[in-house]
Amino acid sequence: MDPLDQHLAALGEAIGPFRPVAARLADWGTELARHLGTGGRLLVAGNGGSAAEAQHLVAELVGKLRADRAPLSAIALTPDSSVLTALSNDYGYDEVFARQVRAHGRPGDVLLVLSTSGRSANLLAAVRAARECGMRSWAMVGPGSSPVGDACDEALRCPSPESQVVQELHLVAVHVMCEYIDLALPEVLGGGRRKGRMAMDRLVIVGDTLLDRDVEGVVRRIAPDAPAPVLDEQHVHERPGGAGLAALLAAAEGRPVALVTALAGDAGGARLSALLTAAGVEVHALPLPGATPEKNRLRANGQVLLRLDRGGDPVPPGDAPPGVLDVLGDAAAILVSDYGRGVCQHPAVRAALAEATAPIVWDPHPNGPPPVAGVQLVTPNLAEVRALSGDAGKGSTLSTAQRAGQQLRQRWRAAAVAVTCGAEGAVLCHAGPTPLVVPPAEVATGDTCGAGDRFAVTATVALAGGALVSEAVQAAVRAATDYVRAGATAVLEPPVPPAEPGRIGAGEAGRVIAEVRARGGTVVATGGCFDLLHTGHLATLRAARQLGDCLVVCLNSDASVRGLKGPDRPLTGQDDRARLLAALDCVDAVVVFDEPTPEAVLAWLRPDVWVKGGDYADGGPGLPEADLVRHWGGAAVVVPYLDGHSTTRTIAAARATADSRR
Template identity: 65%
Template sequence: MVVGDALLDRDVTGTVSRLCPDAPVPVLDETTATDRPGGAGLAALLAAAHDDDVALVTALADDAGGARLAELLTAVGVEVYPVRLPGATAEKIRLRAGGQTLLRLDRGGEPQLPGEPPEAVRELLGRARAILVSDYGRGLLRQPTLRAALADASAPVVWDPHPRGPAAVPGTRLTTPNLDELRRLTGDAGGGPTLAAATRAAHELRRRWRAGAVAVTMGPGGAVLCQAGGTPVVLPPSSVPDRVEDTCGAGDRFAATAALALGDGAPVAEAVRAAVEAASAYVAAGGAAGLHRPPEQATAPDTVRTAEELAAAVRAGGGTVVATGGCFDILHAGHLATLQAARRLGDCLIVCLNSDRSVRGLKGPDRPVNPADDRARLLAALDCVDAVVVFDEPTPHQVLARLRPDVWVKGGDYGDVELPEAELVHRWGGRVVTVPYLAGRSTTGTISAARQRGLHLVEGVV
């Protein structure tokens, strides 16, 4: 469930080629006008993109704006539970050109306290799997009956606050202010380094509101998670887009993802990590401006997505493609030495990684110790590794035939023994080389040593 102030957003897009003759302001020649749900409505829309059972409790006036907002939400599968709103439905109109907002016009007047929520709302809150409170300072979250129902709910509550809104209900699992909102909510002027200031203010807000945790969103810096009695957890995004077109809705994407994850039983830190990645991807795809854009036109980070694409790009630029392979079950200093030496032989390094099934076939039923996803993630995090591709066969021959590296590297002292991949690599003119391997470092040796230490400990206890 999403509970909060929904707005009707309209993006008016056009071109600017002249200034107004009676004032030094640009003239926007309108080309398109797009209506979409805003505020809590946008949070519900984003949640519905990842869950087919989303309900929204919001205040709607009996006017054209309220009817249009309900129509847009229902069309994407959101079940709307309206609470009567005196006055007019809030609207935000953005005038945009060249990917930039020139002006925002707000309609709807001052916030007003809505009427009583219907009994169906209170019943639904009692059986929700997760609840996202999306406060946009329009008054819904001050409604006493609704607040009481939120406080009594057994589902995890994520509270996305607004400086003009009320405090979260006690027992809220997670609240998600951005840094500016946090400062305004606590009155903390933010002295000192940003991380220290965010941590200090987050703990203050958590104590005041008796919330389980506070995740402070920091834009491209990701988020800082503060929980009771613990060291703050910093969760940066895995990538930051070079160009940011529109950040509107990033906080909604963050909060909705965290609520869905908590509803599925994820720990708070894991829910926040998923929220950071989802918000980062949302901004990279154009933010709110990208919601109605055809997928093939979506703005995305300028990155190579597959090992094959990387090899083709490097080769097209006249570079040298280097590849190596192995199980890399327990990453150790010997692996690192091999990978660093291999990377120095060309312009990119692709690691061909044995899948779990492939490792079991080579090493036995007790291996691998770490699953392929974890092994690939560790390898990809190394500066000397440009891409990782997992293969399921006993040998890397098939993946090598696709990549066609200029240099195939193996670690260790093979002497005069020709590597089994040599014949294949030579077919396209590639070279096969070995690089020095640090003596005494091996996964098998590491596992054996760990078992021996465990045995000695058990014998000592006996």
Template identity: 70%
Template structure:
């Protein structure tokens, strides 16, 4: 579906002030906070739009902006992130949330802006935008934008998939929302549920109640480190756990926004609700693991993550290289993972201290193998590879060759399966590039008779044989 992802909701100006506490104030028994740096970022619906834009999506934000320095700063930050803003006039000052942080923890939050003021009417441009949206995310932060009657009417008439991320102080979702995404605490306040029993039973009971009251298609109850519970038309809820446990949680601010934005993008692409919620859980977990909102503007002076905590190939490579280790990389389509692939990957991993797999994207595979390939999409291929113990990171590249990603990672060893040598290739095509930074190019033993093309051909022949036998 074409058109932008449209985020609708209350925006705030968030400021993280980082410093240190090392003494007590002489005139009162309170700690003294020494400011070292400060970083501004969009908050509320602005953060949801920022996170959606970071996923290479066209994003438009409908929000109320005040005519003050805070509103101007919000507009500047959103424009820099590639978010197109459709403002509604906000009387009064911009709401600001200032967090004082030290040692990776929030010590105090200071709120500015006072009581919310009702915004003015949405423009014709806003109403037209909602009619051509690819998907709509309502990010309610309880400051009154979603109570605006004309805006609510336009949302109710929109035909795009609508996700409603509610706030206990906000209004009910418009009828017909495809998905609503409260956390457990919000859900209890919205329904008045006392929370008897386990968290799962509360999420299921109250989730179905909210779905009934709001006439929503489904309710995804986010449960922090436990993932999400999807209450839909079926009798049994769908429990979606995170892909892995978090060793250390630094800052969960914005995790709900990341969840809602990812789910909305997936629905806009035509995904079923269950699949969209699964993608949202994985994205929110990765966001928290990377440091949450604090990780959006991490200072270069902070310590690098450990190997176990590295979340990107770049972080992994930097850590291994800083520790004096050897970075190994290999690449390919890995369309149907077979024993030959595993043998190559295991052999490659033994050559160093980490193995990064450079994976051809779907478009790249089509260019190399033809329009019927790949059999498996890149997200599935990357997930299978990452699940192998011998693989430490996976990088997807869109070009015909891995030259660009290799130039970025600069591995010490570049590995290909021994089928290249068997086929008589005098030199691997990446050899000149890798040797520029002193890297080595090697091949490793390859299991004969294993290939994706052969597997596909054998499956087709077997299918044809079975069809003939049935006739």
């Protein structure tokens, strides 16, 4: 047979079976669009003809395939002859790609390797290096099982025994994948604030939040009925603790911050929500059964006399409401601040963290779960390292930190472990045999409460900005030292929410709900814009109040109303709308929220009954938030509107009257 006919015949035989195999290219292209479009990176490697395909792919991404678009970060590990020959000479040819992966890869990035045989030792070493760095690995290989394809997270296996045909199908796959990238990019790059600039800036904190309360006073006498000092209370300072403190520290740097946590539906949960929101933290809450965990420190002259804890043993959070964990997919970096109370053990939370592409810093707790595989940095302190590793701590602090830190790094499959050692700084254990010791510039003495959070937050911020792990740890040691020197949490004064009129605010709603639930009552909630309050609204609110023992109104803020109704609404500002609602005898509390829908506020209110008025029955659209309310066993119901009354109709009539008088 003529060579041309023979080659085309082999190619034709492969195209049919290739079609179903190539279906995964749509998923790869969409995933790369999301990852590269929000600042991530693709590394590509291959040998021989596959090296040319790797460079071809990079050219299409850094340049363009068809229409002009933003350049995307992709690096071919093949074209630099100086790097290749230096690495081959110094480390052997099997390491020429692996060392570049360790240099350029970040957790969540993607390594794509191309090979017709799937047996190249240097590609296999590169895949192993990617796993150590917390990267994902994909392969385009020939048919059947192969060491390289089997070692990767996903593989596209081209169905032909001819290596030339496999390479040609690889080129087809490269072009098709780029087509899918370009199709998905507009949504990523132009999808608004959530997936645009804010997505690249936002830090996401994940973990357990507590309410910390410092009771300051003076001791002048001993109790007559017991040998105990009597503390005369002077003032009380409340702040979020645990992951909430980490969120406050991050928000204080002026970056967008989201907190994924669990909040109870009591006054403590409402207080935490109010404090975090006032500090600029976006709260995404799972329901927490039971009471808010509290740490009450009784202090005199700066010394802690006693700590009183409330909230009991940890209780697992409930099911994650729909959309709560989506924020992890949009993060610039993620800090997991585990305080051992169940958020980081939650299956849905762990699954979302495992799928996240952003760099992850994990601050562990001895009572918590291990980090998900592939995190960029874990930050235990020396005591935690000893407890988690079982190391008795023989020898110096340095030798213990190095020995136990490396053990945990390998067990957790983490890129690096930074063991914080208090006044001695930190010891960074990474893939190399020699640790990096980072002592503080000077020893700081004082209250160390929150110093570990300060360390972890600073490291996360640095990694979000593209710093190396070593640079992030050095910055974190400096920040933690300065934090202790400045007085730790004593200098952290989160904005205090302004005093609200009666019945308005998260704190007031939490108090009302806690009282109703304490006596076994039913909590009812409703929501809306309530612009130009009219008798139709009043009928709906009164009907809702009759369904339980209290009614909480979730009120769209001015910004939320503008997003829903247009730039000309609301006609009445949120403060006035809240006061009018709170003045009604059928309304027990009003909570203002900024999002388009009230999912976030409902997640911690957890009403027994959610009420909407309107056309959600009789063939109309489904009741919003119904599925969310059912997560905690609540019910969603509809009450009828009062015919002939609506805000839109009232505004239209007023404008028509005004126009007729001109």
